[in-house]
Amino acid sequence: MKKISVLFFSFFFLLAFSQVDTAQVVVPNRKNSVDALSKPYVILISADGFRYDYLKKYNAQNLLRFAESGVTAKAMIPSFPTITFPNHWSLITGLYPSHHGLIDNFFYDYKKEKFYAMSRKENAEDGTWYGGTPLWSLAEKNGTLSASMMWVGSASNAGGMRPSYYYHYHEKFSPAEKVEKVLDWLKLPENVRPHFISLYFPEVDGGGHHFGPDAKETADAVQLIDEAVKNLVEKVNQLGLKNVNFIFVADHGMIKVNTENPLEIPQMLRDKTRFDYYNAQTLVRVVVKDPTEVKAAYRDLKKNKTDDYKVYLDKRFPRKLKFSARDDRFNRIGQILLVPEPSKIFLEKGKKTSAGKHGYNPYKVPEMKAVFVAFGPAFKENKKIGEFQNVNVYPVITDILGLKISEPIDGKQKVAKEILK
Incomplete structure (x- = not known):
């Protein structure tokens, strides 16, 4: 496959931080509780901009195979507005953007009298901007270690506790390198091994923005991620761990927009x-x-x-x-x-x-809808379900890990009951 290095830079995160820090951050003196040692593992994977129909549109053979062995949804409905930061935070907190406060990638808070911009490290890593309890924080408070590979907000103290293992956001790692770092976490001694891992890939979003959802570059990006997920699953299986579960999602879809005749601000x-x-x-x-x-x-x-x-x-x-x-x-x-x-x-x-964009009403613009595939011992096999809202992913993961939800969320148990064994 032709190398598409340009796709290693997502539209939204170009040169996000002037000082690139690629080192892992490890929070010291944390260990799994005795109860956590016997818990399942959940690896939550987000491929930014991976539209619900890309699996078949671009013949993502490995993900299609995993879908057949587990659960796949007709589509997952992102929260409004269907953009990156709000929806990643909705997935990880079970709250709609208006309820967790991350209502845009860029916004002004009149109470703080400050701007939030996702590209500013001082904003992105400041937990006071973020409402809700992210899954890694909930897990840590329950004595279950977690790790995050550049998920939105994972380097912040939102919810009161950062993951035990995380990275500041950058785009120096290829998908293959990210896979190896996840494997390194799962090779740790069991008392310090994370049971919840969140993993983020920006490449498909980059292709969709720069070239449009129907472009060869976007198809190539889908294949790149499909191969990365295959390698991750195969190598995790080789570790011999029991009860490892994978959830593959996206924050939103993508549509080609009319750049020739834009609208003017009144x-x-x-x-x-x-x-x-x-x-x-x-x-x-x-x-x-x-x-x-x-x-x-x-x-x-x-x-x-x-x-x-x-x-x-x-x-x-x-x-x-x-x-x-x-x-x-x-x-x-x-x-x-x-x-x-x-x-x-x-x-x-x-x-x-850009050629492709998102942000529209997902109920009226199907191109905004996202992918959902889940597989592993916790999930039913060869199960196809209808559309559901992305805030419902949160209770699926809390049910698998046996985490008690600590505050009201918008997500409901219906999807978890439908897809979990």
């Missing part, structure tokens, strides 16, 4: 004395500085809009998406939202975009 929003707006290109969030002007601004935006996008008040945003005023626990969303019709995007003059 002129009235450029009045910085009245408005702040935050443009994710597939969603524009508007903060009206004077709350008494919200309804008037909404009416003006509705009156002057085109058919290429919709305008919503936060109070009237589709309830199914869990992104309305009633859901906004951290007051970060804004009072007015502009939602382009797929595959339109809002693009400001001088700003860059």
Whole structure:
């Protein structure tokens, strides 16, 4: 297969940190409890941007084979907005973005009076930005060691405890190198061996963004990850560990967008004395500085809009998406939202975009849906299920590891009951 080194750089994480630290971080003096020693293992793998239909579209033979031996979903429905940081944090906390606070890759918190940007290490590793209890923190609090290979938020102290083993985010490791480092964790003595491991691959997302979801480069990236997962499973099996379970997911899908005729931000929003707006290109969030002007601004935006996008008040945003005023626990969303019709995007003059994007409503744009494959002794065999929301992955993992959920989550037990033995 042709080497596609460009795909080792995801669209969202290009040059994320100026100082690249590739060393593993090990939290000292942690050991598995006596109870944890006999627990199963769970390896949660995210291939960023791996659309639900890529398995068959690009003939990912190994993942298809694993799916036949275990559980596969028609699709997994990402949380809104269907973008990277919010959905990785939803997967790992069982909460919708509006409930855990990571409502975008970039946003402003008016209470903190600070910006959050996923590309800033001081933000990404500051747990005060993140609500909820991530799975590694829950496991550690229950005496079960965990490890993370660059999952969103895993280098932060969110939830009160970092994984016992983790890396600061960088893109120096190839998929094959990441596999070897996971194997190194599983070769540790049992008293310090992690039973929950989260592993992140950015390559498919990179291909989809740079070249589009139908490009050869994206197909090559799917094959690259398919091979990496095969090698991981084969080498883990050679270790002779009992009850190792694998869950393969993605944060969202991908769609080719219209870059030739982008939408313009409405002129009235450029009045910085009245408005702040935050443009994710597939969603524009508007903060009206004077709350008494919200309804008037909404009416003006509705009156002057085109058919290429919709305008919503936060109070009237589709309830199914869990992104309305009633859901906004951290007051970060804004009072007015502009939602382009797929595959339109809002693009400001001088700003860059990409061939493929995500962020749209997953219930109306099937290309936003993600993959779900799970296999191992804990899972039923040759089981096919329908679509489900990604917040339901959390209770699947807590059930396998015997972890008591410590605070309310949005995920439900229904999927776990359907797919676990």
